[in-house]
Amino acid sequence: MVDSTQILLLGLVAALGYMTYHGLRRDPREPTFLPSKIPVVGHALGMLWNGLPYWGRMANENTGFPIFTLDMFFMKVYVISSTEIVRLIQRNDKTVSFDPLLNISTVNFSGIKNKRTLHLMLDKQSGGEGLNAEIMHAMTPTLIGEHLDRMNSIMMRTVERSISALEKSTDFDLYRWLRNIVTAASTEATYGPKNPYKDPEIVDAFWDFEYNLNSLLPNFLPWLTARKAYNGRGKVARAIYEYLEQNGIEGASELERVRYTKSMEREISHEDFAQLEVPMLIGLVSNTVPALFWALFELYSQPELLDEIREEIKQNALSVSENGTYRVDITAIKERCPLTLSTYQEILRWRTTTTPTRMVVKDTILSDQYLLKEGSFVSMPGSTLGRRPDVWGESAGVFNPRRFMKPDPSKDESRKNERRRTGGFMPFGISPIICPGRHFASSEVLGISAMMIIRYDLDPAGGVWKAPSTDTMSMVSIMGAVKGEFPVSIRTRQEYQGTKWGFHCEEGKGQFTLAVG
Numbered sequence: 001m002v003d004s005t006q007i008l009l010l011g012l013v014a015a016l017g018y019m020t021y022h023g024l025r026r027d028p029r030e031p032t033f034l035p036s037k038i039p040v041v042g043h044a045l046g047m048l049w050n051g052l053p054y055w056g057r058m059a060n061e062n063t064g065f066p067i068f069t070l071d072m073f074f075m076k077v078y079v080i081s082s083t084e085i086v087r088l089i090q091r092n093d094k095t096v097s098f099d100p101l102l103n104i105s106t107v108n109f110s111g112i113k114n115k116r117t118l119h120l121m122l123d124k125q126s127g128g129e130g131l132n133a134e135i136m137h138a139m140t141p142t143l144i145g146e147h148l149d150r151m152n153s154i155m156m157r158t159v160e161r162s163i164s165a166l167e168k169s170t171d172f173d174l175y176r177w178l179r180n181i182v183t184a185a186s187t188e189a190t191y192g193p194k195n196p197y198k199d200p201e202i203v204d205a206f207w208d209f210e211y212n213l214n215s216l217l218p219n220f221l222p223w224l225t226a227r228k229a230y231n232g233r234g235k236v237a238r239a240i241y242e243y244l245e246q247n248g249i250e251g252a253s254e255l256e257r258v259r260y261t262k263s264m265e266r267e268i269s270h271e272d273f274a275q276l277e278v279p280m281l282i283g284l285v286s287n288t289v290p291a292l293f294w295a296l297f298e299l300y301s302q303p304e305l306l307d308e309i310r311e312e313i314k315q316n317a318l319s320v321s322e323n324g325t326y327r328v329d330i331t332a333i334k335e336r337c338p339l340t341l342s343t344y345q346e347i348l349r350w351r352t353t354t355t356p357t358r359m360v361v362k363d364t365i366l367s368d369q370y371l372l373k374e375g376s377f378v379s380m381p382g383s384t385l386g387r388r389p390d391v392w393g394e395s396a397g398v399f400n401p402r403r404f405m406k407p408d409p410s411k412d413e414s415r416k417n418e419r420r421r422t423g424g425f426m427p428f429g430i431s432p433i434i435c436p437g438r439h440f441a442s443s444e445v446l447g448i449s450a451m452m453i454i455r456y457d458l459d460p461a462g463g464v465w466k467a468p469s470t471d472t473m474s475m476v477s478i479m480g481a482v483k484g485e486f487p488v489s490i491r492t493r494q495e496y497q498g499t500k501w502g503f504h505c506e507e508g509k510g511q512f513t514l515a516v517g
Ligand code: HEM
Pocket: 098, 136, 137, 139, 143, 283, 284, 285, 287, 288, 291, 354, 355, 356, 357, 426, 427, 428, 429, 430, 432, 433, 434, 435, 436, 437, 438, 440, 441, 442, 478, 479
């Protein structure tokens, strides 16, 4: 009979064996290993408990190390808290790569089983043909120029209807409403008139999938262990399959057509393509919804700033046509509303939880000093890098809506010698993996926020703007997705009662020059 002392001993031997094995695996040229308070499994537990922000927390607590190693029991992570080291990672993008992480999307999130499709999609390092990465890169030119103009115009039409419908509302859940209008506008712009997400049941099924994404990670009997995500995915995939069979692609955006064409050229079936499409919507909406929420939260909760921005938009980006329709001009916001644009970027800096992650696909030495071992991960927590005083100055830890405005030394003596600092600005990623959807997302966030603040007053339930708790465990949202509801009451502002509204975005001018890392 085995007693509890024997079990304890057995555990100890296993732990020692594990540590010896890891000790052998450790190379003195690797960045300093930081021990955990709970031996062996402490960092892994920290991660399980706190999600990806655990790496940011460790970086904040250990800023003396520009790069350090965390042994996560089942993997090794090099955490970076210095912009100099980030630059070295950027220079080594062939051996410290983003592509293998796309495999998680194909295998776990899409749940592709077909061996041939898997082989085509997986990255080259894992023995696949790298089609997923190829499709991602092919999306970039479809999100600028005339293709972006077309998506923007459909998006603007769709959101204007929803914003106008608020005139008849008094109380509603702001987060859910934003979730629904961003999903409707982004999918309509992407999939065209036969948009499979027109059906609210399909929208709900997608969000069931998205909220429960982590349960798909183990990929072990997902129909049993990850029921909500699995069933949601199945429902959405069936709707997309129907869309493909009805040739919905004919009216789709260039973004969707490129994805479809590249997949069909490699003879991927409609069933598999439909399944691969489900996580695509994560990229389109999972960060835009919380970014928009925090934009409205910061503006409505700071009355002086709200007044200034309302005035700036009213003076420079609002016009009234001959038939009395008010028009919010997104191009003018971009070109003639510096405070609005700066506030938007500061909100992104302030609220982002991004942690660009890469995989070391070949042993790599950084500046003859740090060895990064093949098979390990690299994490660059934006919450730490985006708030470093050596990058952002003394005001790094303060919300400053004017931070991204060109300093006017004649007006502000203290900013005379300040250079524009962009290093460490990571909400849209860091080169060479910069979010190609940032122009579309920025039009959505700025356009919707501008029209909302001009037309409506908003009060939170309970009367106090208190930041709601966020889903720190989310694998995909890096803008602080809100947990649960955020009830508000709404009133049309006196001067705009009974008015008609629209948006404008000048053709060929949909791209934003934003700070990027
Ligand atoms: C406010 C909204 C958004 C934020 C904050 C955001 C943020 C990001 C970030 C940080 C990355 C880089 C990931 C990394 O380095 O690990 C990224 C990549 C990407 N984003 Fe976005 N994104 C947003 C909206 C969008 C939209 C609307 C689209 C599509 C229309 C999109 C499509 C993509 C794609 C395809 C990539 C991968 C790029 C590649 O592999 O080269 N994103 N995004």
